[in-house]
Amino acid sequence: MRNKKLLFIILLIAFPFKSLALIEVDITRGNLSPLPLAVSSLASNKKDKENLEKKLEIKDLGLEISLIVENNLKKSGLFNPLNKDAFLQKPDIAHLKPRFEDWALIKAQALITGKVNFIDDKLRVEFRLWDVLAGKEMLALAFTTVPKNWRRVGHIISDKVYERLTGEKGYFDTRVIYVAEEGPKTQRVKKLAIMDQDGFNTKYLTLGNELVLTPRFNPTNQMVTYLSYFKNLPRVYLLDIETGIQEVVGDFPGMTFAPRFSPDGKKIIMSFAMDGNSDIYTMNLENRIVERITNHPSIDTSPSYSPDGKYIAFNSDRSGYQQIYVMKSNGKNVKRISFGKGLYGTPVWSPRGDLIAFTKLHKGKFYIGVMRTDGKGERLLTENFYQEAPSWSPNGRVLIFYRETKTNSKGEGFSAKLWSIDLTGYNERLVETETDASDPSWSSLLSN
Amino acid sequence: MNKNIIISSGLHMLVIFVATLSLPFIVKKPIELPPIISVELIQITDQTNVPFAPKAKKIIEKIKKKQEKLVSEQAPPKKVKKEKPDAVPLPDQKNEQVKKIEEKKQNPEKIDNEVKQVSEFEKDEMFDPNSIAALIDKSKEDLAETSKKLDKVTQSQDPSMNLSGLTLNEEDALKAQIFGCWSIPLGLPYNENLLVRIKLKLKPDGSVIKTEILDHARMNKPGQNFYKVLAESALRAIQLCQPLRVPTTGYERWKDLQLNFDAREMLEG
Numbered sequence: 001m002r003n004k005k006l007l008f009i010i011l012l013i014a015f016p017f018k019s020l021a022l023i024e025v026d027i028t029r030g031n032l033s034p035l036p037l038a039v040s041s042l043a044s045n046k047k048d049k050e051n052l053e054k055k056l057e058i059k060d061l062g063l064e065i066s067l068i069v070e071n072n073l074k075k076s077g078l079f080n081p082l083n084k085d086a087f088l089q090k091p092d093i094a095h096l097k098p099r100f101e102d103w104a105l106i107k108a109q110a111l112i113t114g115k116v117n118f119i120d121d122k123l124r125v126e127f128r129l130w131d132v133l134a135g136k137e138m139l140a141l142a143f144t145t146v147p148k149n150w151r152r153v154g155h156i157i158s159d160k161v162y163e164r165l166t167g168e169k170g171y172f173d174t175r176v177i178y179v180a181e182e183g184p185k186t187q188r189v190k191k192l193a194i195m196d197q198d199g200f201n202t203k204y205l206t207l208g209n210e211l212v213l214t215p216r217f218n219p220t221n222q223m224v225t226y227l228s229y230f231k232n233l234p235r236v237y238l239l240d241i242e243t244g245i246q247e248v249v250g251d252f253p254g255m256t257f258a259p260r261f262s263p264d265g266k267k268i269i270m271s272f273a274m275d276g277n278s279d280i281y282t283m284n285l286e287n288r289i290v291e292r293i294t295n296h297p298s299i300d301t302s303p304s305y306s307p308d309g310k311y312i313a314f315n316s317d318r319s320g321y322q323q324i325y326v327m328k329s330n331g332k333n334v335k336r337i338s339f340g341k342g343l344y345g346t347p348v349w350s351p352r353g354d355l356i357a358f359t360k361l362h363k364g365k366f367y368i369g370v371m372r373t374d375g376k377g378e379r380l381l382t383e384n385f386y387q388e389a390p391s392w393s394p395n396g397r398v399l400i401f402y403r404e405t406k407t408n409s410k411g412e413g414f415s416a417k418l419w420s421i422d423l424t425g426y427n428e429r430l431v432e433t434e435t436d437a438s439d440p441s442w443s444s445l446l447s448n
Numbered sequence: 449m450n451k452n453i454i455i456s457s458g459l460h461m462l463v464i465f466v467a468t469l470s471l472p473f474i475v476k477k478p479i480e481l482p483p484i485i486s487v488e489l490i491q492i493t494d495q496t497n498v499p500f501a502p503k504a505k506k507i508i509e510k511i512k513k514k515q516e517k518l519v520s521e522q523a524p525p526k527k528v529k530k531e532k533p534d535a536v537p538l539p540d541q542k543n544e545q546v547k548k549i550e551e552k553k554q555n556p557e558k559i560d561n562e563v564k565q566v567s568e569f570e571k572d573e574m575f576d577p578n579s580i581a582a583l584i585d586k587s588k589e590d591l592a593e594t595s596k597k598l599d600k601v602t603q604s605q606d607p608s609m610n611l612s613g614l615t616l617n618e619e620d621a622l623k624a625q626i627f628g629c630w631s632i633p634l635g636l637p638y639n640e641n642l643l644v645r646i647k648l649k650l651k652p653d654g655s656v657i658k659t660e661i662l663d664h665a666r667m668n669k670p671g672q673n674f675y676k677v678l679a680e681s682a683l684r685a686i687q688l689c690q691p692l693r694v695p696t697t698g699y700e701r702w703k704d705l706q707l708n709f710d711a712r713e714m715l716e717g
C-alpha cells in the first residue's frame with residue numbers, strides 16, 4: 001500500500017500535469033444607460049375589443065395598458081421603452097412567437113407582449129416578457145379582474161417586469177396620499193387626497209373645512225393616520241381608505257407633530273409638547289395606552305421606526321442645533337448620527353432598512369438627502385429654495401417629496417408640487433397632481 | 449605674531465579653495481547635454497506577447513523576402529512603361545507585353561489579371577506603397593494558409609504558449625467591445641458581491657459556441673435574485689457583442705475564455 005503511494009508521488013513529480021491556464025478577462029465597466037425594451041400593444045380580437053369599448057369607453061384597451069406599462073418603466077429611469085412606430089411585428093403574432101431578429105434589429109433587449117380578453121364580464125389579461133438576445137421567455141402571467149381595474153393591471157404588469165429585470169420589487173401598484181392645496185397662500189384650503197402613484201384616479205377624502213396635515217400610510221394595510229385641527233386643537237385621526245371609516249385617536253395637548261405608524265401597524269409614534277417641552281410618545285392602537293419614549297429638555301420631533309421596529313430615528317436640538325439621532329425603540333442608547341454643516345430634520349427610515357432620508361437646511365437652501373443608518377455616506381440628492389417631507393417608495397429606491405416655489409413681491413406665483421427622485425439623484429420628476437400638493441406619503445404595494 | 453598671520457592666511461586660502469571647488473557660480477562648468485535618444489514607435493503587441501516573438505520574427509523575415517520578390521516581379525512593367533511613355537499601345541501590342549510579363553512571373557495568374565486591368569496611365573501607380581502593402585497583405589494570407597500546419601506544430605511544441613494570456617492590446621480591444629455592450633442593471637444592491645464569472649467556448653471568428661455561468665448555484669439561492677439579474681445582463685452583453693473581438697491568431701490559446709463581470713466599481717462610483 002505504502003509502495004503504491006510512494007510510486008504515485010514519484011510519478012506525480014516525474015510527470016507533472018501540463019497546466020492549461022484559462023485566460024480571464026475582467027469586465028469592470030459597462031454602460032449605465034437605461035435598458036432598451038419594447039412594449040408591444042396587448043392584442044385582442046375584434047369582438048372583445050368592441051365589448052370592452054362599450055363597457056369602458058376605451059377604444060383600444062390593449063394599447064392603453066401597454067402605455068401604462070411603458071410610462072411606468074420609463075419614469076423609473078432604469079428602462080428606455082422604444083417607440084412603437086419602429087416595431088416590425090404585429091402584437092398578436094409577437095405574443096405567439098416573436099421574431100427575435102426583428103426586435104434585436106431595433107436594439108430592444110427585452111420585449112413585453114400580451115393579450116386582452118373579455119370573458120363573462122371579466123377582464124382577462126395575459127402577458128409575456130421575452131429576452132430578445134437569448135431568444136427565450138423570461139416570464140408569463142395572466143390576471144382576471146373586473147374591467148374597471150384595468151389601470152391596476154397595467155401597474156401590476158409593470159411591477160412584475162421591473163422585478164424580473166432588476167431583481168427587486170417594483171413600486172407601481174401603489175398609491176400616494178397627500179394634502180391637496182387650493183387658494184391664495186394666506187387662505188389655503190387643505191384637503192386630504194389620494195391618487196395612484198402615476199397621478200391618476202385622484203380622490204378627495206376630506207372636504208377642506210378643517211386644516212389637515214402630515215398624512216401617513218400604515219405599512220401593512222390601507223389605513224392612514226393624519227393630523228387635523230378641530231376648533232384649533234390638533235387631533236390625530238385614523239382613516240380606513242377602503243371603508244371610508246374615520247376615527248379620532250385622541251386629543252393631545254399643545255403642538256402635536258407627524259404621527260407615523262410602527263412597522264407592524266399596531267402603534268403610532270408622534271411628538272407632542274407637554275409643559276412646553278416636545279418629546280416622543282407612542283400610542284398602542286389596541287388599548288390606547290400612551291408611552292413616553294424620550295425625556296429631555298430639548299425639542300425632540302419627527303420620529304420614524306426602522307423596518308424591523310428595533311430602532312427609532314428622530315430629530316432633536318439637544319446639541320444646540322437640530323440634528324438626527326437614532327435610539328433603541330425603548331428610548332435608550334441615543335446616538336447622534338448627523339454631523340454635517342446645517343440643520344437636519346424629518347428623518348425617514350428606508351423600507352429596506354439600509355438608509356435614512358432627511359431634509360437639510362444649509363445656507364438658506366433645502367436639500368433632500370440620504371445617509372446610512374450610522375450617519376456615514378451622506379449623499380444630497382436634490383437642492384432647492386424650499387422642499388421637505390421625503391417619503392420612500394415601498395422598495396426603498398425612490399423618494400417622493402414636495403417643493404414650494406418663491407412668491408414675488410406681490411405675493412403671487414406661489415405653488416407647491418410633488419416631486420420624485422431616485423437614489424442615483426439623476427432621475428428627478430414632477431408628479432402631476434390636479435391641484436397644488438404637499439406632504440406626500442407612499443403606500444405599500446397593493447398586491448403582493 | 450607671524451605664526452598667527454600664516455595660520456590666518458592659510459585658513460583664508462583654504463576657505464577660498466573650498467569655495468572655488470564647491471560654489472557653482474565661481475566655476476562654470478560647460479553644460480552637458482544629454483545624449484540624443486532616438487525614439488522609435490513600436491507596436492506594443494511585439495513587446496507584450498513575448499512567446500510569439502521568435503515566430504513573429506520568422507514571419508516578418510518571410511514577408512520581407514516575399515516583398516522583395518514581389519517588387520522584383522513588378523519591375524518589368526515599369527520598364528515597359530518607360531520605354532514607350534507617350535505611345536498608346538494597340539490591343540495586339542498590349543497582349544504581346546502581357547505575354548512577355550507572364551513568362552517572367554512566378555505567380556502568373558495574379559499579375560496577369562493586374563496587368564490586364566490596368567491602363568498605361570495606371571501603370572505609373574504600380575509602385576506606390578499602398579499597392580505593395582496590399583500585395584504584402586495577400587502574401588500574408590497565403591503565408592498564413594501555407595504555414596497553418598507549421599503553426600500547429602510550433603504551438604504544441606512551445607510550452608509557454610498555453611500559459612500566455614492575451615496581450616494588452618488584445619485584452620483592451622475585447623474589454624472595450626464588451627464595455628459598450630453591457631447594460632448594468634441599475635437596481636442592484638450596493639453592498640453585495642456583484643461578480644459574475646462566465647466561461648465561454650469560442651469559434652475562431654469570435655462567435656460564441658457555449659456560455660457557462662460558473663457560480664450557477666447562487667442564482668437560485670433565496671435573497672440572491674439580483675444575482676440572476678446580473679448574470680442575465682452579462683449573458684445579454686455577450687450575445688449583443690457577438691462576434692467577440694478576439695485575436696486573429698492563436699485560436700488554441702483563447703478558444704476557452706473566462707469573462708469576470710464585476711459591477712461593483714461602476715455602482716459604487
